[in-house]
Amino acid sequence: MAREYQLNRPSSAPSSGIDYRAELNDEQFAAVTSAPGSALVIAGAGSGKTRTLTYRVAWLLDQGVDARRILLLTFTNKAAREMTERVRELVPHDLSAMWSGTFHSIGNRILRRHAEEIGLTKAFSILDRDDQKSLMGGVVASLEIDTKVRRFPKSDVLASMFSLVENTGVSLSDLIDQRYPYFIDWEEEIIEVHKRYTQRKLDTNSVDFDDLLVLTLKLLKEHPDLLALYQKRFQHVLVDEYQDTNSVQCQWIDLLTGGGASVMAVGDDAQSIYSWRGADMGNILSFPERFKDCRVFKIETNYRSVPEILDLSNAAIRANGARFEKDLRSARGQKGVKPAMVALEDPSTQARFVCQRILELRDEGIPLEEMAVVYRAHFQSLELQMELTRHDIPFGITSGLRFFEQAHIKDIAAFMRLVTNRRDETSFKRLVQLLPGIGAKGADKLWQAWVAGGWAKSEEIPDWKEALGSMKPPKKAVRHWEQLGYILDEMTPNGEFARPSDMVYSVLEGMYDEHLQTTFDNYENRRSDIEQLMSYADGFEDILEFLSQLSLLGSADGQPTGDKTEPDTEKVTLSSIHQAKGLEWKVVFVIWLAEGQFPNGRVIEADDVEMMEEERRLFYVAVTRAKDELYMSYPLINPKSYSGDVIQKPSRFLGDFPKSMVEEWKVSPSWDSSPDEDWGDVDEPF
Template sequence: MHHPLATSVIFLGFLTKQLKSDTQILPIIITVCTQNGSLNGLTEANRRNQRAVDSQYLISHTFYGMKKYTLHRDAAPRKSLFDYEKELNQEQLEVVMAPDGPILVIAGAGSGKTRVVTYRVAHLLERGASPQSILLLTFTNKAAREMLHRVEHLIKMDTRYIWGGTFHHIGNLILRQQSRRVDFKPNFTILDNEDAKDIIELVTKEAKIDRKERRFPKGQVLKEIFSFSVNTLEGLEETLNAKFPYFMDIIDEIAMIQQGYAEKKRAANAMDFDDLLYFWHRLLAEDESLRQYYAAMFSHILVDEYQDTNRIQAEIVDFMGFINRNVMVVGDDAQSIYSFRGANFQNILEFPKRYPEARVYRLETNYRSTPEILDLANHSISHNTRQFAKNLRAVKKNGIVPVVTPLRDVIQQAEFVAQRILELRDEGIALNEIAVLYRAHYHCMELQMELTRRGIPFEIRSGLRFFEQAHIKDVVAFLRVMINPTDEISWKRLLKMFPRIGRKTADHMYDYIKTFENPVDLFISKKIGEKFKSIHKDNLETWSGLFKELEELQRYDAPADMISTILKHGYTDYLKYTYGNHENRLEDISQLINFSTEYDSLVAFLSELSLMSGIAGEEVVTGGEEAERVVLSTIHQAKGLEWKAVFVIWCAEGRFPNPKAIEGGETEEERRLFYVAATRAMDELYLCYPMLLFEKQIGHVILKPSRFIAELDSGHYEEWQVGEV
């Protein structure tokens, strides 16, 4: 009886013999032949998606001398298992039942857009659409998983073959198959932001740019420049002119670093997040046959949060949908607040121009907020001129009128918010149903101090992301070098863990080990110690045992066991001697171990980690041990969330709106930000601002209420005058 992998190898050899003249298809055939997971690095869901594409690609080519055999999927249910009219309101129903063709859905805050997308996918499947012909693009992989899970629950039909996930996730899947077309190997590493910054720093150093002689942007700044250029499809000069004009005098040096960065990534067989979009876009733009293939493959494309897409993402959608043109985009132009990341507000505004036959639907029934809160939000956003007109209507009955509270100074503002939070808790609103929102992170400093003084537990949505913490990156570096021995950044990170090994020595060590086919063998055999005498014998023994065990576990694709082994072989002691809070860091790694059990291959696990680390996240800082905590958040990070009671602080002119945004002509985006803040509130909304501010350089400053408050009619709120007893 043949082992499945052995059968795959025989099949690979046979196909290679039959198709040896067709070099383009060979990498894809390799993917097909490794679906048992022994060689393929994708998650089970990714593997199913890859099977769908590979099978269609293979079917589209003639296999001379081979008889064709067709597998029939389970037929879609002929009769709906539920009543759409009972499950959806009239606005939602019209979208779900809409005929084919381009569709723009203007989904107001709290209008149930997730429900609409979910039911639309279910309806398409019931109409007979093939699961593998549906592409669902979301801004988090979690959102895609939840939507598809709901679809499966609705129609009791297998949705595993639907392509669902973020743009970067789908780009990763496609590039794993087509990597050789852009001169990468299929096992390329995905660099997170910190790794990308380190490579740029390395390129800068190798370019011998003397930072002592003159100021030069650091790696993180250069990464932001390169990223903005990719996502907006603008050249380096355009990007610098628009966003970084103070670097125009060194544009030649920056261009040199950009080129060196690209070369270094290619040499290491690595891509950063932007490359996942850049090379996907390039394939579609430059290869007509590939563009035709993918556009024909997907009969329906659905895009969530379309108002947050950037130019390269919008063009990818247009490329993928140019044949069937069944593109449904869902979003709210009134919640477009991420231009600083490269999001293009014009994508949603101009969708009807790019698709003249598009139907435009509006979801204006709001299930979240009271009529009073919506009246305030509607009136505020009506002052914007560039928008799709909409008027949110509440399902809820009348409630509490929003409150505008002028306070003496920032201290009294903090005292008022803290006291009112305690009162709301006594009235039955849990602390985790209360949020304090602000335009800039530093706005919450005094409030943090006041909440701490009163013993009110809170969490701050800011700080390092979980997967970008040093101890997580250390563990991941061990795993990365096991699957990609040419990963320079990971090796140098590991080498610096040795006592008395600094950056310079680590560079020398890497220059030595990269000349070997498998550097891991140097550590298992301990031969690395013969070249570098500074490595202590005990450390050599520890790393030899570690890599020996990791190599064994890698055969079984067991990332959880591999991480446990890293802890066992010296890393726990390393944490003890390196960090004062090593116990907390060990808890983080334990959580990482739990997370890794969801993946049945090491490559899949590492790909997911890299993708997740590039999506906005936060590290929680608490003011207490209770399970319930008040949320402190910037408005940008609060988008998509809701709380029963919301405080918006620092609603003062000169603070909100942001003065620099006003100077840059972004008043309407600042007003959209105010709209987003107001529509996070379900039942109670408090708009607070200090009237007096002390600044060291100029003394006391009298503050006026934000123009967004001044624009409101007095009937939209009641004003509280706060006194002291």
């Protein structure tokens, strides 16, 4: 037996040569260099949270910790990549063995290793929301639910309901009672759909994104040997954005660190704004009590905003009761301008004001890309979009469709998913419906024939021409059906999987290019997208890894990508506040700050303290996006055709800070019909 021998690292200077004392401020340094154990880092907005986590990983490596003993959990792949790259730039250590990524990607990694333990194979497919809807639609259809008398919830709604059940631990009955009382008469049917949907996923060797978390938790709970294996491996667990964790993610961390591992959770309770998708702020508030001898570090030095903006944000959040005490201090020092509070006549006037001010700021030298308009809900940007268009001011909206969620990209992925997982009903049906003469019913019949022929359960990669040849497609599709067999065989030469990029090429040139030409009016743009997908796939050798990344990048990041073929241009950003979290601009306009608009009317009606405090945290996130200038506006009148004009009160959040912290602007509208003319006078301050 070979003897294992390990060289000890010299105890002199850190191998990276980093001067941590010089690189970090006092607050960051205390957290980064803290001794192993339990630590909660409350990192305020713009305080260098990513820097703190990055240097913490570097510090651990410099202390001799093996990279394979570190687990870094984030909420976006972008954050994981950014932090890993920063660490790689800082230290000379090999990071290939370190696990870093989103909860979903780490869950996928664990499940791929132990899929058989939960009734799956390693080649399981990951369903995105569209796939879920398709599979769920089939389940609903199989139940033959009579919806003629009253409406049954659509697949999108059902998927949201089931996701909340999985991520919060609440029963489906309680969820319907609390959040969906209008579906109470359908409770039995909804429960049955959930039951059958769960079984259908297992039957088709598929999981949805919630399963990546839930099944991993189930695996760790029900298999103590596997839990012990991962507890032993991960001696240092670091968690980003801990305030956004849900019940399942919280249990993950508690289990993985239950064997004595060190844990450092970094987050900001004041920026917890995702309870509607299952996040539980109680996880971060209770952290010091749940972890023995936990130390709490506060990072309150803000590098983003001028003091005037921070003073307002500090005062605003103090109205909340459930929070960690902290006060952000500006590192910039220099005096800035006070935030502006602007009351406008109506939504159209508000839009005109924002547009005029944007043009004035651009003339003053501030680029459009350094300006953003944020709002509580996307519909509140309607008038503004129209006005920006009238003034020829370019703008981008953060809710654009993500690249990997586009229909043509998902079509290509369906081919690859089917060749790796012949039980993937969703991909099979999506793929065959690309052929002429095959609709939803035809696709279902072909799927039944596929299953009856035993091809779905075949352990070996089939001869696709032979397999498809045993089935009878519609007459219109015969030629294309034969071509499909050739393409699938080309994707699996000699019973092996081709490289992912070669698979994309086979699909595109074999039949999909013709589909693009006959189906879409922007054929060239969509073909360019697929060529870009091919280029991305060229970095992968393993098709299962590629498909996992394709699904995770498409739906787990939550980062908008928009149209990849659109040239980069200077433009103003329009964004909901939820999507603006983590971003920053020199100038920020927060619009529609009126009661019933922000805070949301439903929250006011519910008279729920926790819900209102989350709305206030949302306001806090909005104002802390601004670096130099902040404009807060609201329309005094909201025209509503069905009930006449509604007089609006300013948001209660505008009363949470002293009026001396803002400048009240008086706008005197006096415009004509030409958007090129100056339309009014802005007196600053009032």
